[in-house]
Amino acid sequence: MHPLKGVWNILATPFQPDGEIDERSLNRLLESVIAAGVDGITVLGVAGEAQKLNQAERRRVLELTAAASNGRAPMCCGVSQDGTRVAVEMAQEAAAAGAVAVMVAPPTFLQPGPALTAHLRNIGEEAGLTVVLQDFPPVNGVTLTPAQLAQLADAVPAIQTIKLEGLPTPQRVAETLALTGDAVTVLGGLSGNFLFDELRRGAAGTMNGFAFAEVLVRIWQAWRAGDVDSAAATYFHYLPLLATEAQPGISIAVRKHLLQLRGLIDHSFVRRPGPELHEGVKRDLADTVRRLGALDAFPVPDLQEART
Incomplete structure (x- = not known):
């Protein structure tokens, strides 16, 4: 088991207009994320609409991701569930598929105490993988202090x-690392919205699904090389897009529309119930991308077609 660092892309799950998984788009998206130079791929997270997939669909997405990423990018798998037994089984399936880590958020409203500790310990011991503890209060109603x-x-x-997504993330990164030292790494999230400040406070990277993974990779690689000015310049240039995608309630819909604009997925459909973007908002997104020159700066390379 090893701590995670760098840029870990949380994979979106593309759907066809009828709501079925679009495997061709999924493979195209996987190829693009790997080509972007990410340090790893996280599958079946909240940003991947994992909570809207049945068991067979989850296994299929895991299978396709493992096939595409094997030997090219390590894989982390979201296994957050309210039941320990279900989470353990999912973690074991992830391990069997070749995952190096599992991402786990506390069960809904289960506050810190012996039950939460046992839940996390059982998952880690049974799967034999690194556990990424996801602190994400808006989703599960559990707020964890740095202590x-x-x-x-x-x-x-x-x-x-530890993946920190409870605000204010830069300060909480600093406070958490002051208590843990180098025993763990801390990653940011929230679409990379606060990435630069998280890095300044000691974060070891980020785990999120921002539609332009190349932006995050460029920031991280510059930061790791000690080129703080280049990291800052990239971050502040694309901050309007980072902030737009991070909007609560519509984040997944914005991300999928951006991925569609890039030609990485065929449809921006979000499984029901889910947000739908106003047509004017879609036009505004395209205009923001144009003004930032994002499509020209990060053209999509020739990608291996879907392997179904």
Whole structure:
């Protein structure tokens, strides 16, 4: 088990207009993310609409991701569930598919205590993988203080990485690392909206599904090389797009529309119930992308076609 660092892209799940999984688009998206130079791929997260997939669909998405990423990018798999037994089974399936880590958020409204510690410990021990503890209060209603995050990491050896998405993330990164030292790495999220400040406070990268993964890779690589000015310049140039995609309630819809604009998926359909973008908002997104020169800066390379 090893801590995660760098840029980990949370994969969107493309759907056809009838709501079925679009495997051709999924493979095209996978190829583009790998070509972007990410440090890893996270599949079946909230941003991948995992909660809207049945068991067979989850397994199929995991299978396709494993086939595409094998040997080229390590894979992390979201296994957040309210039941320990279900989460353990999903984590074991992820391990069998070749995942190196699982991302786990606390079960809904399960506050810090012996039950949460046991839940996380069981997942880590049964799967034998790195556990990425996801702190994401808006989704599960559980707020973990830096002290509680540090206590969980100390009590559960499998927790090697903490993904912080409770605001204010830069300050919480600093406070958490002050308690954990180098025992864990801390990654940001939230579409990379606060990435530069998270890096300045000690974050080891980010795990999110921003539609232009190349932007995050460029920021991270410049930062890692000690070129703070280049990292800052890239971040501040694309901040309007990062902020637009991070809007609560419509983030997934914005991301999918951007991925469609790039030609990486055929349809921007979000499974029901889900947000639908106003046509004017779609036009505004295209205009923002144009003004930033994002399509010219990051053209989509020739990609291997879908392997179904």
